[in-house]
Amino acid sequence: MFDMTWTGRVRFGAGVSAQVGELLRSLGAERVVVVTDENMERLGTADRICAHLEAAEVHSCVFAGVEPEPSVETTDAVAELAREHDCQAVVGLGGGSCMDVAKAVSILITNQGSAAAYQGQGLVKVPGVPKVMIPTTAGTGSEVTSTAVLSRKGDGFKGSISDDRLRPDYSFLDPELTFTMPPKVTASTGMDALVHALEGYTGRQASPFSDLFAREALTRIGKWLRIATWNGKDLEARSEMLLASFYAGVTLANAGVGACHALAYPLGGSFGVGHGCCNALMLPYVVRYNVPARSDRYAQAAAWLGLGTEGWPDREAALACAEGLEDLVEDLSLPRKLSALKAGIEEKHFDALAEVALGMADFLENNPRPLDKKACIVLYKEAF
Ligand SMILES: [Fe+2]
Known part of the structure; x- marks a missing residue:
């Protein structure tokens, strides 16, 4: 038995973001809020989307101040702006942060109070206004999922609003908008998509439905992530990665993630x-x-990633999967050790980090092999 969830309408292809105005007009929206960040403003992407809206006589107000780890406070401020301007729809333009804030703003326009009141599972009472997502990165899956991760400046708490009413109504997947992503962002968001597909495929909630999307995502990422990272103007690579991110997002929405995310x-x-x-x-x-718990699935994933392990015994192929992922991270010039991050992480922090990781109970319960605090600390040590 399995239960599957789908997303709203998705339009995919080079140049499709130009159709966003027409779509909103057909929904009867005359005023919308565009939720984005400084980068999209600086690159002129926000202006281009607003011009498409204006051409369809949809008036927009732009909030271009979404921060990398978006906060409840920012979300509340955008909702206030949207209410003041009587906005009838929300456009999320950017990476996962912009889309998460846009999804939350959609329900705050119709529900009272602060975003903090809805952090949790299924707390949204009234449907939001239509929300349209236009991702400019390829990896977070936010264009598909029904969650928004928001931190609180006051107490530092970081939690999700998780509710079916957060699911985007429309997503415009336009690979041309991902041309401006620098190599590091292409690599790290692409790896996020890979982890969504792999953790979904090897997790306890995997279903024949989520497996389909995991396969399609992993096959594409194995073939195209290096090319998209180092040849950013390659339309085929950008298209395949945007599609892979979408497929990995469907896997995530249906099968969840595991210990890596925790x-x-x-x-x-x-x-x-x-x-x-x-x-x-x-x-x-x-x-x-995790290999001892699901060597069969990691072996299959290795083959999909193009590691040439077909016909190998499961255990060897599964261990080759780990090695192949290390090579991929290296090829993408992403850091391979915590000590190389220059973020001030030291071994003395592992106990507290493991404590927080253990709090991500949903993720850990979905992981194929159980983890206790000691196991979390051992993994941090190995990665140090
Ligand atoms: Fe993720």
Whole structure:
């Protein structure tokens, strides 16, 4: 038995973001808020999207101040702006942070109070206004999922609003918008997508439905991530990676993630290391730890990633998967050791980091092999 969830409508292809105005107009929206960041403003992407909106007589107000680890406070401020301007729809333009804030703003326009009141599972009472996502990175999966991760400046708490009502209504996947991503962002967001697909495929909640998407994501990432990273203007590589991110997002939405995400989260929360970067770093160690529990699935993943292990015994192929991932991280010039991050992480922090990781109970329960605090600390030590 399995339960599958799908996303809203998705339009994919070079140049499709130009159609966003028409779509919003057809929904009857006359005023929308565009939620984005400084980068999109500086690169002129926000202006281009606003011009497409204006051409369809949809008026926009732009909030270009979303920060990398977006906060409840920022989200509340954007919701206030959207209410003041009587916005009837929300456009999330950028990476996962911008899309997460946009999704939360959509439900705050119609529900009272602060985003903090909705952090948790299924707390949203009234459906939000239509939300349209336009990702400009390829990896977070936020264009598909029904969660928004927000931190609180006051007490440093970082938690998700997780509710079906957060699921995007429309996503415009336009690979041309990912041309501007620098190599490091391409590499780290692409690795995040890889981890979504691999943790979903090897996790306890994997289903025949999520497996389909995991396979398609891993096959594409294995073939195209290096090319997209080092040849950013290659349209085919950018298209395949954007599609892979979408497929990995469907896997994530249906099958969840595992120990790699649990161990990566506190590195982002306490030391500000980028989400994809932490995941890429921790992944080979987590895979080696998990091999005894699901060598069959890691062996299959190795074949999909193009590691040439077809016909090998499962255990050897699964261990080759960990090695192949290390080579990939190296080829992408991402850090392979915590000590190389220059983020101030020291061995004395491992106990507290493991404590936070253990708090990510959903992730750990989905991991194929159980982890206790000692196992978390051992993995941090190996990765140091
Ligand atoms: Fe992730």
